[in-house]
Each structure stands twice: as structure tokens, then as C-alpha cells.
Amino acid sequence: MDQMFCIKASIKAYSLKFKFEAGTSRGVLREKLTYFIQVSSDKFPGLIGIGEAGPLNGLSRDDVPDFLEKALKILKLVEKIAFRANQEEILSKLNAMDLNDFPSIRFALETAILDLTKGGERKILDCDFYNRGTALPINGLVWMGEKGFMEKQIDQKLEQGYNCIKMKIGAINFDQECELLEKIRSRFSEEKITIRVDANGAFTPENALEKLNRLADFGIHSIEQPIQPGLVQEMGKLCKETPIPIALDEELIGVYGRENRLKLLESIKPHFLILKPTLLGGIVATREWVKLAQLTNTGWWMTSALESNIGLNAIAQLTSTLKGEMPQGLGTGQLYHNNVDSPLRISNGKIYYDKELNWVLPEMLNQ
Structure with a gap:
């Protein structure tokens, strides 16, 4: 023992x-x-x-x-x-x-x-991502900003070999956002490039369906959290009427207990779940959401919540154990000037763990 x-x-x-x-x-x-x-x-x-x-x-x-x-x-x-x-x-x-x-x-x-x-070597779970260096497909994230800035990001992601692009929308002019989406679609079909959008609750229950109908013209794979969380009845109605599959994100925060989680999924009937362990309560909580997604025939993928490479590594390993097959939202390791140097690498739209490289922790963690 x-x-x-x-x-x-x-x-x-x-x-x-x-x-x-x-x-x-x-x-x-x-x-x-x-x-x-x-x-x-x-x-x-x-x-x-x-x-x-x-x-x-x-x-x-x-x-x-x-x-x-x-x-x-x-x-x-x-x-x-x-x-x-x-x-x-x-x-x-x-x-x-x-x-x-x-x-x-x-x-x-x-x-x-x-x-x-497990030896203090940043191995969290037994998984192919860490043990074998098996890569996980990820989406290329396009942040909001001026139209030119967003256009530049889109071009960079396509050049870097991503075949799934996620674009944050809801801050600049909606017509301009549609123009950007139209530009991607004019160059690449749905078979070549998957487009996801994330509204972070920016639409209202009154205008959401109209905007979703417009977005549907661009062959959108899914939209994350089109309206604010907490509007369960309105979100359920939207999921029933939408031309674009809807993914719940912020809606899952603070929902604890298997019965409450299942009730939420059965009430709204979303098409996908976005799982962020930092916001949901960690490994055990995330596993339960995945089980309930499978039970209710709901798709899912994992997303980081702007962690450094320490947190990102743990989330990637958890994703690997759960056999996540869709492109995951795990491309945030390149966001920061002062991220923790790590063996995490991104190439051709995939993240992998390169054991030839070492962790270099900030000086504050070595004191």
C-alpha cells in the first residue's frame, strides 16, 4: 500500500x-x-x-x-x-x-x-499527448480589433496551416465582421476551412436569430454563447430555431452537481459544449461534463482560459485522456511576451509536447 x-x-x-x-x-x-x-x-x-x-x-x-x-x-x-x-x-x-x-x-x-x-516533470495524467508526443488539432484564434488587424490575423492563421479558424465577434461593426467572414469563404470552402465564431454573449435575445441567419450565409460551423448566460429559456428557444449550431461556454460556469448539469443540458439542448477546466472546477468536473455531453448526444471541445503554458499543458493532457477529436481551443500559448518557456509547440494547426525541449520556470518559482 x-x-x-x-x-x-x-x-x-x-x-x-x-x-x-x-x-x-x-x-x-x-x-x-x-x-x-x-x-x-x-x-x-x-x-x-x-x-x-x-x-x-x-x-x-x-x-x-x-x-x-x-x-x-x-x-x-x-x-x-x-x-x-x-x-x-x-x-x-x-x-x-x-x-x-x-x-x-x-x-x-x-x-x-x-x-x-509523477516526478515533478509537468506530467499530470497518463496520456498520448505527454507520453508519445501525439499532437492535438487546434483552432486558430482571431481576436477582435480594427478590421485591418483582424484581417491580418486571419491571413497569418491560414498561412500557418490552420484548417479551423475561430473568430471573436460582437465588438466591432457587425457588417464589417460579416465582410471578414465573406472574405474567408470566398477563398476557402467549408471543406477546406472550418469557421467558428464566439460572440461571448454579445447578442440580445431580440436580435440573435436575425444575426445567426446572416452568419449562416458563410457556412459557420458553430457559434459560442450568442446571448448572455442565465437566459435558459431564451437560449433553449434559440437552439431550437438557429440555422447555426450553438455551443455553450459561459453558461456552464457555476453549475454544480450532476443533476443540475444534466437539467441545464436537457433544458437548452445545445449542439456543443466549450469546456474550460479553470472555470468549471478542474479535472473531475470537466470529466463529468464530458460524460453528460455523451449521454445527451452533445458535441464538445476543450478551451484554455488564457492560462500560461503551465495551465495549458494540464488542459492539453486532460484533453488527450478524454480523446477529444475536434479541433480544440488550445492555441493560447503564443499570446504572451513572458510566458513560461515549455516543451509545448504548435505546427500546422496542431499542438504537441516536444520532450527534446525543457521547461524554464520564471525566476520567482525557483526561489
Whole structure:
């Protein structure tokens, strides 16, 4: 029987700097504050496990002013728990804690403790992505901005070999957004390039269907969160009438318990789910959403929530274990000037783990 162990944990803030002004319908992003949780144990001398807690401003349940103070209290509680080096037991004990209001912290703890028990080499889960370097297909993300800026991003993504483009819409003039979509379609058929759009809730229940009908002219694969979350009846009606498949994203945040999750899916009947472990509560929560998606015949794919490469690596490994086959939203590792150097690489629209490369952690994590 595996020996029991307790951990020592610390947390440090880190400000990720965008390479450009990243536009969304909720505003422009220039930096992203994230937090790294480090764990160690006498049972694993000389090893450090690292996880990332990265609440999204204005969106995450744990986007609170006293986040660091609350996180430190949670870490003190976790330090009292006796773990065994058994993946499912570790996940089960963390899932049993009352951390629904701190989903990013639970994900970071899952990641850090699993990393520690697997050798402190940023291996989180047994999967082909890490073990064999098997690549995952991803979409090329086009951020909002002036029309010329968006046009340049689209050209870059196509040149880089992406065959699935995701375009954020809802901030600039809708006619201009349609012009950009028309330009892609005039060059590439639906068979050549898949187009996804993400409205981040920018449409209203009154104008959403009209806009979806216009977007349908461009052979759109799907639209994420066309209207604000919480409007379950309106979203259900839209899913029934829409000419474009609808994917739920923000709608899933803060929905806990299998019954509540299933009720939401049965009420709205979406076509796809967008799964972000940082926002949903980590590995166990994300697995359950995938099971419910399969039960209700709903498609899904994984998306990062602007984490550094620490969090992105964990999400990619989770995706690999869940056998996600569609292009995933895991291309955010190239967003920052000061990202954590890692073995994660992107080539021809796919992300893979190159074991020839090493992790180079920020100096603050080596202190």
C-alpha cells in the first residue's frame, strides 16, 4: 500500500503580458494576472509540483478582490490532508472539498499534486499527448480589433496551416465582421476551412436569430454563447430555431452537481459544449461534463482560459485522456511576451509536447 504523505504549498502571483491588445466583447486585454501554486513533500524529496490558478477577470466565480488571502486559507486546509500517490484518490479528496467558489484553485491543486507524485516533470495524467508526443488539432484564434488587424490575423492563421479558424465577434461593426467572414469563404470552402465564431454573449435575445441567419450565409460551423448566460429559456428557444449550431461556454460556469448539469443540458439542448477546466472546477468536473455531453448526444471541445503554458499543458493532457477529436481551443500559448518557456509547440494547426525541449520556470518559482 502506498505510503501516506502531506504537502507543503505556496502560491505566487504572476502577470502575463499580451503581445497585442486582445479584444473581446467584454473589453480589451493587455495583461492577465495568474497564480502559480507549488507543492512539495518529504515523501518526494527535491521535487516540486506546479499548478496554475488563473481566474478570468469579470467571469470566474473566484474573481474576487481577496483571492490571494482566500487561496492561502485553502492551502492551509489542504496541507492537513493525508494523500496517497494514487491519481483517482487525489482527485477524489480534492473534489470532496468545498471549493465550488474557487474552481481555478481546485484545478491548480489537482495539477500540482499530480505533477508532484509523477516526478515533478509537468506530467499530470497518463496520456498520448505527454507520453508519445501525439499532437492535438487546434483552432486558430482571431481576436477582435480594427478590421485591418483582424484581417491580418486571419491571413497569418491560414498561412500557418490552420484548417479551423475561430473568430471573436460582437465588438466591432457587425457588417464589417460579416465582410471578414465573406472574405474567408470566398477563398476557402467549408471543406477546406472550418469557421467558428464566439460572440461571448454579445447578442440580445431580440436580435440573435436575425444575426445567426446572416452568419449562416458563410457556412459557420458553430457559434459560442450568442446571448448572455442565465437566459435558459431564451437560449433553449434559440437552439431550437438557429440555422447555426450553438455551443455553450459561459453558461456552464457555476453549475454544480450532476443533476443540475444534466437539467441545464436537457433544458437548452445545445449542439456543443466549450469546456474550460479553470472555470468549471478542474479535472473531475470537466470529466463529468464530458460524460453528460455523451449521454445527451452533445458535441464538445476543450478551451484554455488564457492560462500560461503551465495551465495549458494540464488542459492539453486532460484533453488527450478524454480523446477529444475536434479541433480544440488550445492555441493560447503564443499570446504572451513572458510566458513560461515549455516543451509545448504548435505546427500546422496542431499542438504537441516536444520532450527534446525543457521547461524554464520564471525566476520567482525557483526561489
